[in-house]
Amino acid sequence: MIDEGVLQRVLGDALRTGGDFAEIFAEDRRNSLARLDDGRIEELMSGRERGAGIRVVVGETTGFAHTADLSEPGLRAAAEAAAAAARGGGAGVRTIDLTRVTAPAPKAVTVLPESVPKASKVELLRRADEVARSAGGAIRQVSAVYADGRRQILVANSDGVLASDDQVKTRFSISCVAVGDAGMQTGRESVGATVGWELFDRYDVEELARLAASRALRKLSARPAPSGAVPVVIKSGGGGVLFHEACGHGLEADLVGRDASVFRGRRGEQVASPLVTLVDDGTMGSEWGAIGIDDEGHRAGRNVLIQDGVLTDYMWDWMRARKEGRDSTGNGRRQSYQHLPMVRMTNTYLLAGTEDPEEIVRQTPHGVYVAQLGGGQVNTATGDFVFGMTEAYLIADGHISEPLRDANLIGSGPEVLRNIDVVGNDFNMGSPGTCGKDGQGVPVGDGQPTLRVRSLTVGGTAA
């Protein structure tokens, strides 16, 4: 993307007026999307963005500027703006030797989406629409989205790091609206991975369409969710967002460093039930949150955050790790070249336990069974978090019974982690997610086996 000599000169420029660290992050991104709605291929969209973000660090201050101009003069102008922003004192000249970081690619992409005819992508949506509508007359509306993105990144910094990555992601989602006597209901299903068009060797869109339609149809007879604290069983692969919100964000070193996490100062302590071993893993095959390198040029890692209930480590980016005199864990990520990196999750998941998942339900006389969770939100400083259930059932006498209407669940992260009292042997990854933090969205994955939380507040309206 940019010649090595240019990178060296621009980094030199960035540090000419002093400064401890300079970095160039260049990105060339192409996106394409096809949307079907209301029985029509409504929109095909394609986008291209390229540019570079340059940061200069002086002491504790970071200066940042970005440019869409990747020529040497364009980069030098951005470098000067970033240096001025960091207000570096003490002029000096530094020469930088770049050494390439080698990182295994997440997994070779078999079929680049850009090589697939648009007609094939459109055809996929048409098939899904047809199958969803054939699920029953109550299905009144269907929308489906196919999207792919290719993100080529290059990172060079004054520590001598030179690294690049080619991240290809493909996703598909479908949403159905069903109409019944009690109004409308929705059902959704989505899949995505760090792969190309071969995503559809792994997933059958017709099957996904049937799943989404059946979700909406079943909810037509749903009753209001309970209101109050009950035992909650979460189906394998349906609720990894629980960990993302309950403790994932609270284990990000930048929030910990700002005293904005309930997990601050708790390394080595028992913070969760001994059944909990939680991992964040950017190297995880072709999962949605997989990366070769993070957006600071560090190799992705597999990091154990909680081992048998004991907090082992936080997630780190370059900035926070430098402060602590340790290595980054490869969690420095950013939405685009227009953003500064910060600590972000990749694929976050709970390791499997030993219990038979069906037995977990049988051993729960009364409660709620959550088959699919939507998004969530957490206040890391207080630990309070919410997450929404989009497919859930009552558990009565140890059996899954009536479907429930959508509602949020609310809990305190540390308390919920302690209240996990059974973990199943049936691990699955969940749907692709976009995690938002400080206005930046990045792709993340999550996963978990079937598990039970002894008590969790369900925010429904039933007495």
Place this chain on the structure above:
Amino acid sequence: MTDLVDIATRVAGWARPGEEVEAYVARGKSTEVKVFEGGVESLSVAESAGVGIRVIAGSRQGFAYAGSLDPDVVAETLAEARDNAGFATVDEHLGLASPDGVQPVELDLWRDELALFPTDQKIDAALELERLVRAGDPRIRQVESAYWGDSASQSAVATSTGIVGSSRRTTCYVSAYAIAGEGTETQTGAGYSVGRAPSDVSLAEAAADAVDRATRLLGARKPASGRVTVVLEPRITATLLAILAGTLDGEAVLKGRSLFASRVGEAVSVPGLILVDDPTDPEAYGAARIDAEGLACRRNVLIDGGVLQGFLYNTYAGRRAGRSSTGSAVRAGFKSGPGVGARAVAVQPGESSPAEIMATVGEGLLVQSVSGIHSGVNPVSGDFSVGAEGMLFRGGELAEPVREFTIASTIQRMLLDVVAIGNDLERLPSSAAGLTLAIADVSMSGV
């Protein structure tokens, strides 16, 4: 800005016979200062520009965008949009906006003084805000972040059907996130102040808000479950109104996704409720002279006397519904085509002050923050369930703080259960304005 209009007009002029072309060109400049513990943590200066191009040919539509105004890139983007159109379904209602004779209301949304405001003073403002929060109360343990931010954005839209329009605005904001409490007890509160020019921003107000919100929740407990009357603070009402406006999107109605479809002329709320989307109100944060398709923004009454009056439309949705656009096309920058949305929705203020409302209600819950809007509100079914924090009140007086619970109802019921509308209209950095609103019979789920 004339160069943006030139680019947009030039692209629109490249339309081939039988083809309609729309170009939306945008450029923005922004600064963000983030401070922590008395020092500047980061200072970002950013300039970005891009183009989004829509092509309609043979009643099919394609769209493409690029984050550059380089002539070659713009030409490639048009070619890509043209190619995309070939794969879409024929839809006779597709068509770009064309001049409809409605003159835009001229609004003064741009302040030259922003460009003259030195970076040093932005840094000083952020540092001063952090100091004010810290000094605001001994129980403030940390200021997680304090920000200064500003932006100057300009855009132009032109079509081969005769639309040429442009708009520009400046925005300044400060925000602080306070952490209060000691030991295991922690509460947080966010405060902000927004304006069009640096002089509009009040550091004292933002700081006091953050401090008050964080400290008054200290000692909060999880409440017992039950049914309560909730009194929503203006911020929360604005959040609710933004969701409500989303269900009044004419396109969602046409596609069978609005819970208010076929209810025009019916009472959907109490007689005292008037809901208007008025981007021509210069005081509204979302004020705009033209919409995302270049048509003049206009005042649209959505609910009057509790009776649903109609929906919002862009050109496409209007054509499909057999009516004209309400000037309600919106887009998320140059990377998307025009959808439908409200910009400046507000409930007409009532007679009572917040204190009078609490006195009348007597016993209930004052809601000061909500969470999980995206995960807990289903705008199609109307199910509404969100995490909340606030203060219980009795005899009209604030009592103990509560946290870690949800409030739930349905959007339909909440509109019918409105028991009081405050007189305290508050302009917020949102597509909706706030005021105090009391809603009866809401489920509170706690212990």
